Amino acid sequence: MPELLLELFSEEIPARMQARAAEDLARLFAERCAALVEAPPVTFHGPRRIGLSALLRAAVTTEGKEERGPRIGAPDQALDGFLRKHGATRDALKQEGQFWVLSKPGETVEARALVAAAIPAIIRAFPWPKSMRWGGSSPMAWVRPLKRILCVLDGAVVPFDLRAGEDDGHGLASGNETEGHRIMAPGAFAVRGLTDYQEGLRERRVVLDAAERAREIRDGIAALAAAEGLTVVPDEGLVTEVAGLVEWPVPLLGRIDDAFMDLPPEVMRTTMRVNQRYFALRQADGSAAPRFALVANIAAPDGGASIVAGNERVLRARLSDARFFWDLDRRQSLESFLPKLDSVVFHAKLGTQGQRVARLERLARIIATKVGADPADAARAARLAKADLASGMVGEFPELQGVMGRYYALGQGEKPAVAEAIAAHYRPLGPGDEAPAEPVAISVALADKLDQLAGFFAVGEKPTGSGDPFALRRAGLGIIRIVRENGLRLALRHLLEEAMAGYVDQWRHSPWIAADPKQVATLIENREIRQELLETAARLEGEGCAANERILVRLMDLGHVPALRERGISVFVAPQTGSSGELTRVFRATDAVEVPKAAALGRELMDFLADRLRVQLRAEGTRHDVVTAVLGAAPDDDLNRLLRRADSVRAFVESEAGANLLAAHRRAANILRIEEKRDGHIYDTGYEHHLLKAHQEEALAAALEAAAARIELDLSAEDFERAMEAMATLRAPVDAFFDKVIVNDPAPELRRNRLKLLARLRAAMDAVADFSKIEA
Secondary structure (H helix, E strand, O other): OOEEEEEEEEOOOOHHHHHHHHHHHHHHHHHHOOOOEOOOOEEEEEOOEEEEEEEEOOEEEOOOEEEEEEEOOOOHHHHHHHHHHHOOOHHHEEEEOOEEEEEEOOOEEEHHHHHHHHHHHHHHOOOOOOOEEOOOOOOOEEOOOEEEEEEEEOOEEOOOEEEOOOOOOOEEEEEOEEEOOOOOOOOEEEOOOHHHHHHHHHHOOOOOOHHHHHHHHHHHHHHHHHOOOOEEOOOHHHHHHHHOOOOOOEEEEEEOOHHHOOOOHHHHHHHHHHHHOOEEEEOOOOOEEEEEEEEEOOOOOOOOHHHHHHHHHHHHHHHHHHHHHHHHHOOOOHHHHHHHHOOOEEEOOOEEHHHHHHHHHHHHHHHHHHHOOOHHHHHHHHHHOOHHHHOHHHHHOHHHOOHHHHHHHHHOOOOHHHHHHHHHOOOOOOOOOOOOOOHHHHHHHHHHHHHHHHHHHHOOOOOEOOEOOOOHHHHHHHHHHHHHHOOOOOOHHHHHHHHHHHHHHHHHOOEEEEEOHHHHHOOOOOHHHHHHHHHHHHHHHHOOOOOOOOEEEEOOOOOHHHHHHHOOOOOEEEEOOOOOOOOOEEEOOOOOOOOOOHHHHHHHHHHHHHHHHHHHHHHOOOOHHHHHHHHHHOOOOOHHHHHHHHHHHHHHHOOHHHHHHHHHHHHHHHHHHHHHHHHOOOOOOOOOHHHOOOHHHHHHHHHHHHHHHHHHHHHHOOOHHHHHHHHHOOHHHHHHHHHHOOOOOOOHHHHHHHHHHHHHHHHHHHOOOOHHHOOO
């Protein structure tokens, strides 16, 4: 079976794009050559190449088809034209009804021809996140300049020419050559297939497989560290990135100057990782080691001594910068950073970070009373949680937000619980991150995420199927994890309404300023709001307003007011409810928010959290349909109570009695659905005892009333296991009922009564869970 080898060789491809590019290449090839491909292509990627190998069929035969031609009796010219179009003769025609029909036999097309047609189209339409053009007016776009195209099938070149321009007589032609390591083995060499391609690259100092490069990096650094009694700080993301930067990994160790070892280890790690792609090391006691690991792309003659020395010099400069920010930030208290947050926009419709701090402080105090935290400590932690956003260190390394706040808080004598809450309030950042466990940290972390959800949902910035720019799904999952992992009993809907109340209070007291909208627009970063202001100014001028006439503008960000005054712009500040005779027009620049009703928003957000809970349960391999069923019976904003109830229902439906009763519920629901549709109304549960004629329906009615009373009491007491036991008692009478009783009795009054009895059964079971939502 012919083997195809395709390699697209270019200048260095950004590491973050390589794996996705290889996947896209395989997907596009499989789509365009589906008839040829025997098995999914095997892909590879690296700093200068992406490619694939695939086993193909030698040729494919298309199915024959029929083309309808002119009507019988049509002029000969029409018939001749139809035949010329399809390259056929009259012998291939046959008569079907009132038309001539041309039977076209299937064609056999060689794999080489199909591949030659497919690859140029794939390259031209390749979905790089970012592309560049080169070579003057060339329409060709690629992530970096494309240098070679290796395309061989069964050892022979698949010929095609990817022209650099529409009118170029020369282009980038396919061939059978590739290149090895740029420095250690420069120059091209020819290959015939995947085996000699891999072997030839390895001889020329290129490790083709990305997973193998990552393994050599991981194992090599670990071995060097272990030789000195050290361990590597785990960072799989960095391993993957570095594997996309080097073709021939050569791990090396360098030394950190002792003068920098008093810096927080997170600062050193972040500096090394973000700026230089170095790996941090630890000593046996877990403290930061005065060593770092790097990965060179060449095996140097001096064993890498010069490379290490050069990287040590660079690292000293980087750590000196970090030292500067560390020392500068500690010259002032953490709280002194807070005024700067008044001029930092959180979101154009949601105000500033300063306003957000006020909301978090209030909300954290409320949550603290419900999770066993000191309200004063929770409020203090919430007040300081965002302060480090205005620090020099976080400005340089945003990854350290929260972490630096903790260090600065401890340094100025804040309580340890407050400092730890500052560091932990962003967590969990992902599935592998721990959720906060301390009560104060829980209070602030929940406040942060609840405020985020309430605000963005209130202004209509909700996640969509194609995007979640404000990470609201992650915030929702964070809330769920914090509540579940700490066993918290919280009324989340009430807390969401409290979060919304913080925004409502803010919007009611937001100030207005009066100024020329053209001048205000120069200070608005949000493009849409700025454009809206300018369009409003033009409209007002068209209505006869003087160009310098003041316009009342609502700004959530009061930080704009001093900036306006500094530029000599006359500003009048008034409450939203105030008025002034000198103001003749009103324009609400950032008042695109209609304050939603807190109750409606709470319901919407609880639905959102329920969806996130189902996603999490699905990821854990748990039956999410049971959660849906429980929510269908009694929407519950206490997640742990909801999950306990769902666990009891799951255990019940997976038991023999539960499975049988579930089948009976489906049978009853189906009968009711059919008969209610036929009769045009919904049957209530008020059956009449004197119409219970059969012994089995009398037994079912008695069992139903007893079980329903017990279920109601047990659910109220949150004894869900006993509620399931009560429901299990219905199995025998239900089975007997369906076995012996005809629901659609000829007597209308008996039929109606039995349908009402089934409605009573459905209602009794649906009080526990909406069993119609449980998958079979």
